[in-house]
Amino acid sequence: MKQLIKQAVITLARFGNSKQVVLLKVETINNGIIIGAFLNGEFLISNESIKLNNTPLEKIISTKQTYTYPGTIVKSIPFPIYQDSRSDFSCVCLPLLNEENQVIGIVILTQKIGISLSSERLHVVNLLRPLIAAIIETNVTMIELLAERENLLQLSTIDSLTSLYTRRYFETRLQEEFTKVSRHGGVFSLLLIDIDHFKQINDTCGYKEGNRVLQEVAQILTNSIRKEIDIPCRYNGKQFGILLPYTDVDGAYILAERIRRGCEQHLFTTQQGIPFKVTLSIGVAHNIDIAHHEELNDNDHIVVESAPVTEVSKEEVIYRVDVMLNAAKQAGHNQVMVWW
Ligand SMILES: Nc1nc2c(ncn2[C@@H]2O[C@H](COP(=O)(O)OP(=O)(O)OP(=O)(O)O)[C@@H](O)[C@H]2O)c(=O)[nH]1
Numbered sequence: 001m002k003q004l005i006k007q008a009v010i011t012l013a014r015f016g017n018s019k020q021v022v023l024l025k026v027e028t029i030n031n032g033i034i035i036g037a038f039l040n041g042e043f044l045i046s047n048e049s050i051k052l053n054n055t056p057l058e059k060i061i062s063t064k065q066t067y068t069y070p071g072t073i074v075k076s077i078p079f080p081i082y083q084d085s086r087s088d089f090s091c092v093c094l095p096l097l098n099e100e101n102q103v104i105g106i107v108i109l110t111q112k113i114g115i116s117l118s119s120e121r122l123h124v125v126n127l128l129r130p131l132i133a134a135i136i137e138t139n140v141t142m143i144e145l146l147a148e149r150e151n152l153l154q155l156s157t158i159d160s161l162t163s164l165y166t167r168r169y170f171e172t173r174l175q176e177e178f179t180k181v182s183r184h185g186g187v188f189s190l191l192l193i194d195i196d197h198f199k200q201i202n203d204t205c206g207y208k209e210g211n212r213v214l215q216e217v218a219q220i221l222t223n224s225i226r227k228e229i230d231i232p233c234r235y236n237g238k239q240f241g242i243l244l245p246y247t248d249v250d251g252a253y254i255l256a257e258r259i260r261r262g263c264e265q266h267l268f269t270t271q272q273g274i275p276f277k278v279t280l281s282i283g284v285a286h287n288i289d290i291a292h293h294e295e296l297n298d299n300d301h302i303v304v305e306s307a308p309v310t311e312v313s314k315e316e317v318i319y320r321v322d323v324m325l326n327a328a329k330q331a332g333h334n335q336v337m338v339w340w
Pocket of ligand 1: 194196208333
């Protein structure tokens with residue numbers, strides 16, 4: 001876009017026989033932004049905001065006509081002033097209209113005083129105007145589109161209550177991780193974490209307090225994991241998932257225990273300052289099936305040899321982590337259960 005604007009102002013300078021060209025985007029009736037300028041052989045983008053009210057540019061916007069005024073220098077760029085002012089140069093100000101006939105920009109071309117733009121040159125400049133208007137319009141649309149895209153991306157990626165990733169994003173990352181280890185080998189683990197007796201918390205403290213608990217638990221998770229590597233998400237209402245790339249089941253268990261203890265020891269308080277406990281049940285699973293092989297040693301003791309054998313499917317890992325979470329609940333809550 002910068003390149004297009006540069007081409008536009010240089011072309012205007014050439015055909016307008018002008019040493020100084022300013023391309024102004026009209027933001028509001030009172031305000032404009034310099035999106036490109038060609039000043040004495042140099043192109044610059046200033047993004048400088050310029051006031052339009054009480055200047056001749058107001059008239060350009062309201063009449064949509066081209067006018068010539070004496071010029072002055074404002075914020076290092078040539079700018080039109082009213083007719084009765086003295087100046088060494090004049091500014092030819094041309095409105096740029098969009099398809100709805102609104103003024104979306106203004107071109108300012110300077111001329112030495114006493115020399116006016118010939119009708120042939122003015123004709124060529126006029127031919128360029130719709131093109132430059134389209135460049136400005138596209139620029140605006142692009143910025144808006146990018147902002148919109150950014151917004152949507154943010155919405156589909158980050159859970160608004162907890163600031164953890166959304167389940168949708170989590171599942172995409174899980175699929176990527178699974179594809180990666182299927183091709184190149186490797187381990188990953190999953191944690192599925194559920195807040196115990198959450199209904200009771202909601203019922204006693206209120207739904208809003210319940211939401212605050214969700215936020216604090218999310219913070220405990222964030223503080224416990226490897227930043228930029230592990231992927232924590234809000235899996236659904238009161239459940240959280242964490243994808244742990246490059247982590248075997250022993251490492252996953254250690255982390256799960258750390259999270260469980262961290263939450264158990266965390267001081268939760270109601271808004272009235274009354275403390276209460278929150279505990280977590282956690283299921284752990286990983287993508288490797290480990291074969292256990294039993295042998296008798298020289299002293300007739302059983303020795304268990306373990307060796308990784310196969311990688312299990314993504315669906316199987318999700319199934320296993322869910323089974324282990326339910327087992328943790330069944331076993332009395334506040335526990336970690338592992339599918340070894
Ligand atoms: N505040 C709040 N509550 C939620 C949210 N999502 C789900 N809940 C509540 O979570 C509670 C879940 O209740 P249950 O399924 O009985 O689970 P529980 O009370 O945690 O029981 P256990 O899972 O056995 O420990 C319900 O009261 C839901 O309304 C949420 O986003 N915010």
